[in-house]
Amino acid sequence: MKKFVREITSMEEDFAKWYTDIVVKAELIDYSEVRGCTILRPYGFAIWENITKILDEKFKKVGVENVSMPLLIPESLLQKEKEHIEGFAPEVAWVTMGGNEELSEKLCVRPTSEVLFCSHFARIVHSWRDLPKLYNQWCSVVRWEKTSRPFLRSVEFHWQEGHTVHESSEEARDFTLKMLNIYSDFFEKILCIPVILGRKTESEKFAGAEETYTVECMMKDGKALQSATSHYFGNGFSKAFDIKFTNRKNLEENTYQTSWGLSTRVIAAIIMSHGDNDGLVLPPDIAPIQVVIIPINFANNNQVLEKSKEIFNSIGKILRAKMDCSDQTPGWKFSNYDMKGVPIRVEIGPRDLEQNSCVIVRRDNRSKQKCGLNDLVPTIQQMLTEIKRNMYDVCMKNRDKKTIISGRESDFQNFEGFIKIPFCETEECEKYLKEKYKFSARCIPFGEHVENLKCPICGKKSSNYVFFAKAY
Amino acid sequence: MKKFVREITSMEEDFAKWYTDIVVKAELIDYSEVRGCTILRPYGFAIWENITKILDEKFKKVGVENVSMPLLIPESLLQKEKEHIEGFAPEVAWVTMGGNEELSEKLCVRPTSEVLFCSHFARIVHSWRDLPKLYNQWCSVVRWEKTSRPFLRSVEFHWQEGHTVHESSEEARDFTLKMLNIYSDFFEKILCIPVILGRKTESEKFAGAEETYTVECMMKDGKALQSATSHYFGNGFSKAFDIKFTNRKNLEENTYQTSWGLSTRVIAAIIMSHGDNDGLVLPPDIAPIQVVIIPINFANNNQVLEKSKEIFNSIGKILRAKMDCSDQTPGWKFSNYDMKGVPIRVEIGPRDLEQNSCVIVRRDNRSKQKCGLNDLVPTIQQMLTEIKRNMYDVCMKNRDKKTIISGRESDFQNFEGFIKIPFCETEECEKYLKEKYKFSARCIPFGEHVENLKCPICGKKSSNYVFFAKAY
Incomplete structure (x- = not known):
């Protein structure tokens, strides 16, 4: 029955190939005509959407507001902060023509948006009353990488970049760590991935930052994945961009800044933290389908189909559920939803129906249990909590061992x-x-x-x- | 008291200037360093976010799935459909350099993504069982416009573009109109703007479409704003991109396609349909703040502040509410939230408190009424419904008259x-x-x-x- 739907390389044989097999065969992405640019297919994009929804809510709770900065940055603006341009210039895509005309100044497709936020802050911040500004944007950025791997390193990728300005270094420093902790919580409680938090060494810092803090996760192969970062900028950018405000003592001063980001790399972290040789294993909170209901031998048994629909409707009220009554075999369906990492599968056939029960199968540990239909919803809800705990524990054990x-x-x-x-x-x-x-x-x-x-x-x-x- | 906060040109004096004054002074946008590219500030972006949330839900209800296509399109791919390239080539931004190297083929920043969707469809569609694919993406696109006005015409703008493939022309045609009707409903019921629906003439059709349908709205100055479009492509793109499938009769056939889009232009439609000489007037469903609570003379009256908080908490549970207890004068605050188009203002001062009441002011018709605090929440809810009806009626009257x-x-x-x-x-x-x-x-x-x-x-x-x- 295993690998019934689509063969994937086993992770013991070739971890890198296992990874790219999953990415393609679970229908997360498709390769495009442009090197290093991928298409996020519905299933892959739905994972990202769930991630963004949860994080966006967490950001808004601490007062962050969303904005949108332009896609294009004039060369002269990018050059304003010295370390920053040195860090990014070698890897940007340049727009040099508009329509049929050559541009007088070339524009880069944003690799990150510090300089745009800074020049905007300089225009809108005048007094301590205007502070802090806690901004974020969800967008895609472009970095002209020579080699690329889906979600891990690509020419274009989706992310969020937060940028804040504060009236004091203490407040900015606190905010840097506050956001680091939001990421940490998100990884541990939502994605079920244990993290190591800390400060980057001087040579690993972000171009232009005074301090860079990081969320580091260990993948199943023992390698580290830098999964989110939060930077304290001091007033370096503020000086380069002349962001001044009148402080509470009525003196002019430069602002203090932070920036913090998380990208679709997080999907790579999910795959390589939880996946197995049958495909994805998705943390319940971000799984596009949390429960799949598969009716068995329903072609000649209308009751099975009716009961399945009933189950689907009741589960669907509180969870993201799907019922698959296509004409594929049950075995094909099992493998398919295993590949897609759906946390819980509910099977119901004529014999189950006789006993007013069904079979529940967990994706994370493959355990199988019978469940009375009347207890189904609470059982599933409790099971999802157990799945989360177990996924976290398995990851932690792997990390401890290595x-x-x-x-x-x-x-x-x-x-x-x-x-x-x-x-x-x-x-x-x-x-x-x-x-x-x-x-x-x-x-x-x-x-x-x-x-x-x-x-x-x-x-x-x-x-x-x-x-x-x-x-x- | 009027224009207390910030002067704006009156619409009778100069409608165009009135429009740009509002856009800037209600803090919807800031101009960036790149011609025609604006920054969507928190208030402006929040309007767009509310629009996207409501529409996205409507799309998903009819089975549409979100995806993400790359930002960059190789020149050769853009050239595959003849009318399409002729329509767009003069107005695209070209990336010609990556890092320090010249590219062997130039890439355009997407002006729209038909060709990317088509080449993807050609790879993933094989049988009628794979159909339909109902895809959408929320993104920004770039068109090298010579002149620009915020939200109306800009080099970069946000939008959604839906792209679908179907097994029959009937199904595709039906879907084209289904999406047109979703837009129409959205304008009339959510944005309170009456629409005229219809088909575009041959010369106004989208480049590559067989039929283009449109949502046309009348602005306060009598001009039309094309506010959303839905296109039936027939199988023209499908032939150019070789999207073939095995149909139910086991014969190979080209697919039929649609596309449909709505952009941040919709914000221009809101401003010019409902705005007045004091600023924005926002439809309640997409207003970032639906109710603002303004405590009066609260500096020496803790009870007023306490009661205001209580009101804020109870309204905040069901609506997007804000309480403003900054040290600005009440007059300044009134004008400020008028400028921002907040549908309902609640004022509460010491004298109101004595009577266990408050004052409610509507933004749309400026009506003012006393309200007992115990009736406040249901009164506000009902009032929001009335506001919507009135806003629609006022627009309709203007349109009928003109x-x-x-x-x-x-x-x-x-x-x-x-x-x-x-x-x-x-x-x-x-x-x-x-x-x-x-x-x-x-x-x-x-x-x-x-x-x-x-x-x-x-x-x-x-x-x-x-x-x-x-x-x-």
Whole structure:
């Protein structure tokens, strides 16, 4: 019965191929004519829609407002903040012609929108009474990447970028961490993926940021995926863009800023955290279909179909449900919804009907149980909670198994997972680990202190523990 | 008290300037560094968000699924359908460089996405079982317009574009009209704007369509605004893109297609249908703030503030409410929320409190009434319904007043409004009316028959009544 619908490579055989097989065969994407630009198909886009809905609500609860900035940025505007342009110039797409005419100044398709937000802030912020401005936009951005993989790295991708201005550095710093915690909560409670939070090292910081904070997740293959970031900008951008306001003491001052973002990469995180050799396993809260109802042998049994519809209607009132009464075989349907990662399958056939019951199958652990039709809705609701807990636990176990705390360089050899080392935080040692072992510094975790420990690379005094891993 | 906050030009003095004043002063947009590209500020974007939410739900109810197509289209792909490329090529923005390298093929920033949908459909549609596909995307598009006005005509604008493929022309035609009716309903019931529905003449059709249907609205100045369109493509695109399927008789056949769209132009329609000399007047269903609560003389009266909060909380449970207890004067606040078009204002001061009542003011007709606090919520709910009816009626009266049925060319002279004439439907007469009077053919309305009437221009037999108007 397994792999009945469509073969996918097993993850043990080739993890990368397993990943792209799922992305295509679960009908999340289709490749387009433009290198690195994919089409998000209904099922893939519905996952993103569910993600955006939940996050958008969380953002709005802390006072964030949505706006829309233009797609195009004049070259001169992009050049205003030095580190920022150096970080992005090599990877932008340039519009040089409008209609049949050459433009006097070329325009880049936004790779990110800091400069647009900053020039807007400079126009609308005058007094402390105008602050803070807590803005966000949902959009797509373009980065001219040489290599691409769906959701992980692509020329165009969807994301949200939040940009805020504040009257004090303390307020901005607090907000940076507030948003990091919203992401963290979202990953742990909604996506059932445990996270490691921390600060990026100097060399891994965002171009133009004073501090970058990150949400790091471990994938099933032991690699890290940077899943969301939140940046404290200080007043660097504010100075470059002349965003000044009259403060409460009636003095002119530059604002303090933050930015924070999460992209469709999060779908890659879901696939590689929870997926298995039969396809996707979706966290219930973002699954486009939470429960699929499959009537069995209903062609000559109208009662089965009627009862299925009844079940569908009652479940459909509170959950995203689908009933599949197409003419495919039950086996084909089972595999199909397994591939699509639907959390719960309800099967109902003539024999179940006789006992006024049905069969419920969980996607996450494949457990199967009989359930009386009268108890179905509460049983399913409770089961969804259990599924979430179990998905989180399975991920956590995988991460624990593949995480070591180490003080020896030799541990990097042939290791797949997270290594936490007491680190000197010098660029040289970071570069060495990256070049020799392909391990990059993921983050400096919060609240851990190092005393009397030495960096395993250079032997100098270490300042902090730092997580290293191979990363996507 | 009027124009207390910010002066706007009166619409009688200069309708165009009145419009742009409102757009800026109600904080809907800010101009960006790129000609023709505007920033949608929180208040403007919130209107668009409310519009998208309501429409998206209506689309999903008829089975439409959201997808996301790439932003960039290779030149060769755009050229596949001849009429289509001729229609769009002069007005597209071309990406010619990625990073520092010149591209081997230039890419246009999508002006619309027919060709992307078509090439995708060709890859995923094989059998009648795969049909129909009812897709939509919410995105922004770019058209290199020479002149621009916020929401009306801009280089970049937000919209939704629906694209569907069907197994028969009947089904596709039905779907074209189904979507037209969804738009029509949305304008009349949600935006409180009466519409005229009909078919576009040959010369006003969309590039590549067999039939274009339109939603035409009259603005307060008597001009027409084409507010949404729905196109029947026949199998023209399908042939150009080789979208073939095996039909129910096991024969290979080309699909039939539709497309339909509505853009942020709809915000222009709202402004120019309902606005007045004090600013916006927003239809309740899409107003970001439906009720604003303004406590009066609350600085030394904690009870007023407490009661205001109580009211805010109870109204906030069922409506989008805001309480303004900033230190601005009540007069400033009244003008501010008038400018922003908030449908209902609730004032509560110490004297109201003594009587356990408050004052409710309607934005649409400025009526003011006392209301007991216990009756407040149901009174407001009922009032919102009345506001909607009144807003619709006022628009309808304006349109009726400015619409004539005519058989004489002389009526075009100095006329501002809609003229319905029995028309020959020749290109020559259409061109003549456009050049001489700036009147364009808006649509051929449904269900009206012309018998024994002659075209007032050429005197030839007329085939249909056609609406003409000056248009945005």
